[in-house]
Amino acid sequence: xxxxxxTPPTTAVPIMDAEAIRRALRRIAHEIVERNxxxxxxxxxxxxxxxxxxxxxxxxFIREIGQVxxxxxxxxxxxxxxxxxxxxxxxxxxxxxxPMPLDGRTLIIVDDVLxxxxxxxxxxxxxxxxxxxxxxxxxxxxxxxxxxxPIRADYVGKNLPTSPNEKIRVCLEQTDDGSDAVWIEK
Amino acid sequence: MSTTIIRNGRVIDPANKRDEVIDLATVDGRIxxxxxxRNPKSEIDEIDAKGLIVAPGLIDIHVHLREPGFSHKETxxxxxxxxxxxxxxxxxxxxxxxxxxxxPSMIAWIKNRAAEMACVNILSTGAISxxxxxxxxxxxxxxxxxxxxxxxxxxxxxxxxxLMRRAVEYARMVxxxxxxxxxxxxxxxxGLVHEGxxxxxxxxPGWPAAGEEAIVLRNILLAELCDHHVxxxxxxxxxxxxxxxxxxxRGIKISGEVCPHHIALxxxxxxxxxxxxxxNPPLRSQQDVDALLDGxxxxxxxxxxxxxxPHAGFEKEVEFDAAPFGIxxxxxxxxxxxxxxxxxxxxxDIVRLIEMYTVEPxxxxxxxxxxxxxxxxxxxxxIDPEMEWTVDLAKFQSKxxxxxxxxxxxxxxxxxxxxxxxxxxxx
Amino acid sequence: xxxxxTNMRWNRKDLLGLRELSADEIDFILExxxxxxxxxxREIKKVPALRGKTLVNFFVEPSxxxxxxxxxxxxxxxADVINISVAASSLTKGETLKDxxxxxxxxHADILVLRHGSAGAPQFLASRLKSSVINAGDGxxxxxxxxxxxxxxxxxxxxxxxxxxxxxxxxxLFSRVARSNIxxxxxxxxxxxxxxPSTLVPREFEKLGVTxxxxxxxxxxxxxxxxxxxxxxxxxxxxxFPGISEYTRLFGLTKERAKLLKPDCLxxxxxxxxRGVEIDSExxxxxxxxxLDQVTNGLAVRMAVLYLCGGISTT
Numbered sequence: 001x002x003x004x005x006x007t008p009p010t011t012a013v014p015i016m017d018a019e020a021i022r023r024a025l026r027r028i029a030h031e032i033v034e035r036n037x038x039x040x041x042x043x044x045x046x047x048x049x050x051x052x053x054x055x056x057x058x059x060x061f062i063r064e065i066g067q068v069x070x071x072x073x074x075x076x077x078x079x080x081x082x083x084x085x086x087x088x089x090x091x092x093x094x095x096x097x098x099p100m101p102l103d104g105r106t107l108i109i110v111d112d113v114l115x116x117x118x119x120x121x122x123x124x125x126x127x128x129x130x131x132x133x134x135x136x137x138x139x140x141x142x143x144x145x146x147x148x149x150p151i152r153a154d155y156v157g158k159n160l161p162t163s164p165n166e167k168i169r170v171c172l173e174q175t176d177d178g179s180d181a182v183w184i185e186k
Numbered sequence: 187m188s189t190t191i192i193r194n195g196r197v198i199d200p201a202n203k204r205d206e207v208i209d210l211a212t213v214d215g216r217i218x219x220x221x222x223x224r225n226p227k228s229e230i231d232e233i234d235a236k237g238l239i240v241a242p243g244l245i246d247i248h249v250h251l252r253e254p255g256f257s258h259k260e261t262x263x264x265x266x267x268x269x270x271x272x273x274x275x276x277x278x279x280x281x282x283x284x285x286x287x288x289x290p291s292m293i294a295w296i297k298n299r300a301a302e303m304a305c306v307n308i309l310s311t312g313a314i315s316x317x318x319x320x321x322x323x324x325x326x327x328x329x330x331x332x333x334x335x336x337x338x339x340x341x342x343x344x345x346x347x348x349l350m351r352r353a354v355e356y357a358r359m360v361x362x363x364x365x366x367x368x369x370x371x372x373x374x375x376x377g378l379v380h381e382g383x384x385x386x387x388x389x390x391p392g393w394p395a396a397g398e399e400a401i402v403l404r405n406i407l408l409a410e411l412c413d414h415h416v417x418x419x420x421x422x423x424x425x426x427x428x429x430x431x432x433x434x435x436r437g438i439k440i441s442g443e444v445c446p447h448h449i450a451l452x453x454x455x456x457x458x459x460x461x462x463x464x465x466n467p468p469l470r471s472q473q474d475v476d477a478l479l480d481g482x483x484x485x486x487x488x489x490x491x492x493x494x495x496p497h498a499g500f501e502k503e504v505e506f507d508a509a510p511f512g513i514x515x516x517x518x519x520x521x522x523x524x525x526x527x528x529x530x531x532x533x534x535d536i537v538r539l540i541e542m543y544t545v546e547p548x549x550x551x552x553x554x555x556x557x558x559x560x561x562x563x564x565x566x567x568x569i570d571p572e573m574e575w576t577v578d579l580a581k582f583q584s585k586x587x588x589x590x591x592x593x594x595x596x597x598x599x600x601x602x603x604x605x606x607x608x609x610x611x612x613x
Numbered sequence: 614x615x616x617x618x619t620n621m622r623w624n625r626k627d628l629l630g631l632r633e634l635s636a637d638e639i640d641f642i643l644e645x646x647x648x649x650x651x652x653x654x655r656e657i658k659k660v661p662a663l664r665g666k667t668l669v670n671f672f673v674e675p676s677x678x679x680x681x682x683x684x685x686x687x688x689x690x691x692a693d694v695i696n697i698s699v700a701a702s703s704l705t706k707g708e709t710l711k712d713x714x715x716x717x718x719x720x721h722a723d724i725l726v727l728r729h730g731s732a733g734a735p736q737f738l739a740s741r742l743k744s745s746v747i748n749a750g751d752g753x754x755x756x757x758x759x760x761x762x763x764x765x766x767x768x769x770x771x772x773x774x775x776x777x778x779x780x781x782x783x784x785x786l787f788s789r790v791a792r793s794n795i796x797x798x799x800x801x802x803x804x805x806x807x808x809x810p811s812t813l814v815p816r817e818f819e820k821l822g823v824t825x826x827x828x829x830x831x832x833x834x835x836x837x838x839x840x841x842x843x844x845x846x847x848x849x850x851x852x853x854f855p856g857i858s859e860y861t862r863l864f865g866l867t868k869e870r871a872k873l874l875k876p877d878c879l880x881x882x883x884x885x886x887x888r889g890v891e892i893d894s895e896x897x898x899x900x901x902x903x904x905l906d907q908v909t910n911g912l913a914v915r916m917a918v919l920y921l922c923g924g925i926s927t928t
Contacts, residue, residue, distance in 0.1 A: 092645075389789060
């Protein structure tokens with residue numbers, strides 16, 4: 001969930017290449033279509049930065065598979081974090097975009113890496129100031145374990161056991177100006 | 187018979203046009219003829235002044251001792267120690283005490299206190315107007331009889347020109363000069379800092395130079411009209427220097443003094459709202475600084491003084507506009523002037539500097555001090571003109587610490603102060 | 614894609630003025646304001662960003678509007694708010710400003726929003742307190758959040774600041790709003806003209822990099838933004854100009870004068886408006902007026918400023 005653009009350092013171990021990412025996203029899209037017969041009631045809300053690109057790609061696949069233009073939004077979590085005032089660097093805030101009413105809808109949070117779960121908690125906190133969706137689900141490209149809160153993903157691209165001091169780097173074409181990749185830095 | 191010989195120093199005695207490396211002797215508190223010393227060597231105190239300047243004790247004619255009434259800021263005792271530490275053997279104190287020094291009994295009180303407590307010579311000024319209120323004349327004749335060497339309303343300025351005219355005429359009769367803090371209250375209003383670029387930028391009420399120049403002009407007119415000496419205190423503005431220069435060229439009895447902060451700093455210093463840069467008159471622009479330096483160089487401004495204005499820490503540590511004006515100066519003035527006038531800007535040589543601190547004030551106030559003539563009181567200042575030192579507020583003798591010069595590196599300082607033949611301070 | 618803001622790291626615990634801020638820092642505040650403006654469009658207009666923090670509105674000089682704006686901004690960030698006005702404070706009992714502030718800090722006030730009649734008062738406190746100090750107006754010196762919301766409003770309506778001709782009209786000499794505006798407009802590349810009586814708009818201001826004019830009719834046709842300052846006619850000003858009606862005649866934005874303006878010229882005012890004095894009533898409510906947008910934007914700007922300054926760890 002780093003928000004900086006990045007290039008692979010030399011100590012990195014590649015985990016997923018562009019094809020693997022494409023397949024994972026396509027599979028997630030399928031799962032979303034299968035589990036949500038009423039696609040028009042679904043909202044995909046990406047967490048900046050890479051969650052946004054990810055949700056756009058999921059929407060393209062869903063349009064192919066389910067023939068529906070799914071509703072999209074953006075959830076910025078910076079102002080909902082639970083560690084404001086404890087960090088020496090203030091997280092950058094951006095405007096969120098959830099302009100549609102949320103009653104009765106299924107909101108799927110989209111993020112690239114699921115780790116401690118705190119970002120998702122902040123996202124749910126943000127969502128609550130917009131409205132009250134009927135249900136909230138979570139799609140993550142990579143689940144690397146080490147949850148600090150009782151949060152789990154509904155749709156996962158890849159389960160990746162890691163040790164806490166390792167870093168996961170995700171590179172997406174548009175966001176990072178490079179080909180898709182996921183790698184681990186030891 | 188106590189005898190001291192100061193050896194190998196460069197004796198600079200402008201009153202007697204002396205500048206030579208020679209020994210100087212004092213006997214029983216007076217300057218003595220070296221050849222008249224007959225004591226065996228064992229009874230003579232020797233002071234080695236090699237590399238030092240031996241000057242007549244320096245005189246500061248503008249000092250606020252704050253006693254009576256404000257002894258939390260300074261007392262006659264602590265102010266005298268500060269003077270000694272600055273190389274001064276005689277200081278002239280201002281009358282804006284509480285009560286104001288506008289009666290002979292106040293002057294007597296100060297005299298007695300000084301005799302008891304002060305390690306340097308203290309001379310008094312008396313108020314021009316009762317209670318410094320600018321409305322009625324104070325009993326100037328009685329004040330002179332009580333021993334004041336000048337009259338001034340310093341801190342305040344008489345706005346009624348007619349009253350000031352009468353004061354100057356009266357002072358002429360009793361033979362003391364009038365010293366004036368030149369400030370036109372209407373032009374200045376609630377001005378806090380020099381009216382110029384910085385006051386405009388920062389939104390602080392300005393104290394226009396015209397507010398000083400207007401009163402300098404007033405004083406020149408009255409000096410001419412009454413044929414008596416008026417001395418302009420702490421001159422700060424280029425226009426004031428011009429007017430004084432022109433008047434002196436015509437023979438008018440007008441003079442001006444400069445304080446070190448007005449040439450060491452400009453109004454640029456106020457931008458952090460540090461109240462150690464708040465004084466009256468305020469720090470002005472570089473052009474004003476340059477004019478002051480030129481005025482010192484060509485003799486237009488003939489006296490150097492500190493306007494030593496102590497204030498307690500808690501009084502200065504408030505919002506800028508609430509803070510009292512002024513900084514302490516006795517312990518930094520000589521160092522600043524040596525460093526800036528003699529070394530850095532090379533506007534005058536050290537002989538002239540000493541003259542401005544001895545002959546000139548003595549002439550203005552008709553003092554016997556300021557010379558090393560045989561028979562004169564042995565008030566002597568030893569100066570190391572090359573010593574490099576750093577101002578350390580924590581070491582000040584003054585009770586107050588309101589100075590912007592902490593940490594400044596200066597070249598030149600007094601190293602020993604002798605009053606009546608006794609060393610009252612040494613480095 | 615979102616523009617990366619990661620080259621800029623906010624590291625000031627205080628907002629004392631705009632003179633010492635870089636153009637990048639000012640831009641950063643404006644961009645952060647975008648995010649907080651969005652909060653005002655949500656159903657629940659509240660985020661937990663300053664939860665658990667205490668903000669004290671310390672208004673030694675009274676003001677309802679600015680104080681309310683800061684209070685609302687703080688509440689929307691989930692901070693706890695205390696309002697202190699001078700009459701109620703111990704300042705009237707002779708306690709120094711420094712002691713009053715230290716007492717507040719001892720009560721764990723994290724953010725102090727200060728409005729004071731003395732220029733430099735926020736500086737004075739900021740250097741002595743660990744709390745964040747936000748200047749809500751100090752004497753005639755600065756009013757940074759007002760200028761930031763002015764800037765934000767201009768950018769919102771005209772898309773940019775650089776190259777615009779901004780005209781500020783009124784009592785500039787005694788105006789902290791004018792000074793803060795001058796500093797940030799120049800930094801961001803606008804062209805600034807000050808208009809008003811020569812006694813209240815002295816030529817000295819030209820040294821700051823602006824143009825000074827005393828003839829409003831000459832300037833208005835070329836303006837992209839006209840920012841009208843409230844004209845006060847207190848005792849102190851009587852020596853500076855002869856009265857309200859003369860001011861209005863010479864400098865008021867009357868209906869007639871407003872016709873000189875370009876159709877897309879914005880009309881701004883920091884409020885409260887003196888209808889019929891510096892601005893004609895109809896013009897204040899007219900199509901070119903963005904005065905109410907300024908108020909809305911003021912809330913977002915203050916949320917951004919409180920978030921940035923109050924969110925930094927002070928350990």
